[in-house]
Amino acid sequence: MIKYLISFFVCFILNQNVIYAQIATDIDNSCTPKTIFELFNKKDSILMVKPVKNSFLLVMPVIGFQPATGLNFGAAIQYTFKGRDVLDKYSSTNLGLIFTTKKQLLLNVKNNILLSDNKLYLSGDYRLYVFTQPNYGLGTNNIPKYNKDPDFDITSIEEPMDYNYFKFHQTASWELKKHFYVGGGIELDWYSTIVDTNLDVNNGIYTNHYEYSILYGFNTNEYFVNGLSLNLIYDSRDNQINTRKGWYAKLNYRFNADLFNEQSASNVLYSELRYFLPLDSKKENFVLGIWAYGQFVTKGVVPYLNLPSIGWDQRSRSGEGYTQGLFRGNSLAYFQAELRFPITCNQFLSGTVFTNLTTASNEINNIRLLQYIQPAFGLGLRILIDKATRTNLVLDYAVGNHSKGFYLNAGETF
Template identity: 25%
Template sequence: MRYYLGWVGLLFLPILGLGRSMSHPPGVAMPLADTAKEAHHRFQLIPLPVIFYTPETKIAYGLLGVCLFKTDSTARTSNVDFAIIHTQNAQTVIEPTYTIFTKGEKYLIRGMLLFTKFPELYYGIGPGTTDDEEELISYKSLRAYNRFLRRVKPGWFVGVQQQYFKTFDISRSSDRQLPAQTLIGSLGSVVNGLGVASLVDTRDNIYSPVRGWYADVSFMEYGKLLGSEFGFTNFLFDIRHYRSLTPNTVLAGQFYLNLNLGEVPFKQAATLGGSSLLRGYYNGRYRDNNAVIMQAELRQHLFGRIGGVVFAGVGDVAHKPSEFEVGDLKPTGGAGLRYLISRKEHLNVRFDAAVGNHTHGFYVNISEAF
């Protein structure tokens, strides 16, 4: 298998730890003694120029950034993140995301827009694919995902969600003939879905929680009446728990289950790997209709702005939920360092090295994996 580096290389951090303070919104009177303090904490902008290298992109460069703000003093911090990346191979990723808690946390609005022009290694469908099946699939994609949730009690939100996903201009590096059912959407696909979601979020911080629960359970229906070329149903369960063992030590755990029923295009199939789910495996090294992942991480503050972590996990994919086998679970483990770039928001840059079954990866990213 090719050596895979996730976010690799050097992060240029000339402004680490600095947030650009913005003035208080006009027309709102504030006590003079509190004005400077409130202005500093009301809005923070953290831009991060980045350069990295992967075998698929060669040299890549761009801008990562995080915008932090509060709608009022009773709501948790909202954020708008963005990434604009371009590569030596003329590949492009543009991805703004947002999580907004309205005043009093009455509503939670979350979503993302994503445009990619990016090659992806493809190994086929199923848990038993081999490295010999590797090929490069190039494509463009456009994705819009939005949620509108209302609080029903403190920390619990319920509402509706929508996702549009278009994949086009697909080309393969191999002329090998594949059974049609193993590469659904090989000529491109358009899917649009509507659904409902329930989110319990009692975390004390969205970027680096110390305590609390995060339980995201959702249902999405993709159908031709909504403009989809393929019809399928998705169920997603993402359960996380954070516990403070000592003032400087946090234990985090995650259970993730992604289930799909119907005719699922390969770009919407459940996958393992990447910088968040089962680090150490190439994102999409294993894919099928369903995926299950369990992982845990021990986070330790070391000194100053520096922290360290150790983590481990197991996961697998299957065509049907009944086909999951405990003995076939794929393991991963690793360690990493953290650099705190915002003391107020507990926002880290993370550096992780992970080893899986005959594979490994190195990752540099903003915020924790989960």
């Protein structure tokens, strides 16, 4: 599959002039941005010049497949908006409702909102899951190198688990200096009705979740992680929906209190950096993007399901090429580099090539961070669906170590 995708992008890049000429026969030759909706307008359609709009509502059906969810279907709504001032930046809110063939219900609400002339920064992540997801142990040494065991199957290390998950994370930060924000938040996580399918204590069959929970004194059926956080943010991005230049840096230090029998006091540090470098002044969407983040339990212990894990970032975009939750540990670091390039001069089509690296620790087995690193790489196609907000329809295909995946989303990966 991957070789066909590579051939596809090579042909696109080598024949851009041909593509430009073909599209120019049906649309304006000036190469002004065109969305998928405008591309198929009839030539005799009445075209009106409209002022730049301040909002965009996207309703998109969701149909996909992942090992953790099976076949899933539902709907996602993304609302992007900004104030009337030319210096106001775009904000976004997302709502997703998904059902799966594994009898799962996934309700997601996300927000990244700038208010009061960009001086107030709100960021939230709410989830209600009736969920089933395998666990795969701790650390990034749970998958062997491909050349050591080419017949390895990830399903051989799956430990199925059912549970309900409620998440409420909301932060508010205020601008103290241009682009620099300071604030705090409330962060609540509740895992309940946990059923560890493979667990059979009477016959001496244990799972990673059970052994970890018993070792650190957590209830194996239900636990909470509730606390407050301090946030430092630097954000000079020109557009958070589809960034072409600028920096984004964040430090979030979370203080979890010992409030219930099912909760233990702990501190967790989350750090993130994104950098976007324009590569061609004449091609605005020719950009090199860098995304790196780390999450570290710095004091105490957190329950197994709340440990840093791949694919559990706010927008669930990290770790393409691997299933969500495949890599988990006391500490986790992630790095991704992505080259975004134009395919057509009117920005209707663009593409990406990317690679990512993941490493996680396992204190129980003395596995250190960076001791084992799992790589992945992939290709992507972008279809412009809104000019003002620069919102793209995102199609990515990624290959990891003994793993692969196809992804359909709205808005860039980071």
